[in-house]
Amino acid sequence: MADVEHTIGLLLGMEDDWPRAYESLLRRLGVVSGPDGKSHRTSSVRVTIEPFNLRYKPRHDLVIDRLAYWYYHPREWLKKIALMDDVYLLNSPFTFQSMEKHAAYCAMMRLGLKVPETVLVPYKNPLDNSRYAYTAARYNQSFDLDATAEQVGYPMYMKPYDGGAWVGVSKIRNPDELHTAYDASGERLMHLQASVEGYDVFARSLSIGPETMVMKFRPEQPMHNRYEVQHGFLTASQGDEVVTISRLVNAFFRWEFNSCESLVRGDDVHPIDYANACPDVAITSLHYYFPWAMAALLRWTVYCVVTGRKPRLDTDTSVYFAIGDDPSLSYAEKLAAYRRLADDYFEADKYADFCARYLGNVDEIVYEWVSSDEYQSLLRETVRATYPVHEHEKFLAHFGGLTDAWIRDNAPSDHPDRRP
Incomplete structure (x- = not known):
């Protein structure tokens, strides 16, 4: 025992x-x-x-x-x-409340991240509140939506300040689309955010504790095909910046299970969405990356309980703002300082040592599990619960192929399935 x-x-x-x-x-x-x-x-x-x-x-x-x-x-x-x-x-x-994105935008702008130009516009329709009419008549200022949009610049996105899963998000290319989307927003509070046109890569990074997986994301694809299995799609410096931003956001807000979306254009990384209270970890969307997510979640949670890691509810925002407000620091110097704060919060060195000493068998356990009938049963049951009957065969083949690819790529060096 x-x-x-x-x-x-x-x-x-x-x-x-x-x-x-x-x-x-x-x-x-x-x-x-x-x-x-x-x-x-x-x-x-x-x-x-x-x-x-x-x-x-x-x-x-x-x-x-x-x-x-x-x-x-x-x-x-x-x-x-x-x-x-x-x-x-x-x-x-x-x-x-910061998961509603607005506070996250504000904080990361102050820290100097390259967040696109963003404006919060008032509700289109009156709120269902008996006090609204009086307050609106006395204090709401009339505004010119077209002029506001011109300040942001076309093309842009209109998106809910508290949204998720791309619900209510519209690309706005001209005034007609602007007014159509705003009229449809109803009682939803919306941001207008400048589009990052001509970006090279849409990167989505999933962070669990001090571990981060950066994946190439294709939002225009159906969910089962959005995460493209591709390695080396970012340069070393781009990848390091994406990881740093992801961990900075999480350490700043005390989030340890969160995803971040960034658009990479040239040498610039523009974070556009980094507040996800319930980040996607479904087997039918992460597929190839699902075993990594489960291994990272296993390692981090076991580390926390075994070492008695103490929760830190205080956020120490002033420490981060002192860096962000320092005009003597370059952007690269600020990122390096933020990374040190994030690594300290997540006890990165201590965690790595713990995993090496006490959880060195996790990768082997996960490999054997993914290779087992139990995993295949989980995949089959999830596909049958997610997709209509006439699509079961197609998706079982799709996810089965991705699973086989993961098995080949992650087999032990002496295993016959190891990909050369």
């Missing part, structure tokens, strides 16, 4: 693929030795939603939240266990 037992809570919505994968990998990992000389066993439970007394003691050491960004009851439960019980949360519930 393990000397120390840890419990990780999974707060879930409609997802079932990655939770099943994570649960399976935790079981396969079994007992882990820790730097304290003790043996540690970590198990997971799916969190249920029910009344809770504010003084009750939760059983969880850590919670992976995928629900509370829209469901307020579990959000308040997260706040309670963070404030009263020091339960470790991968994403702070106290910076959720």
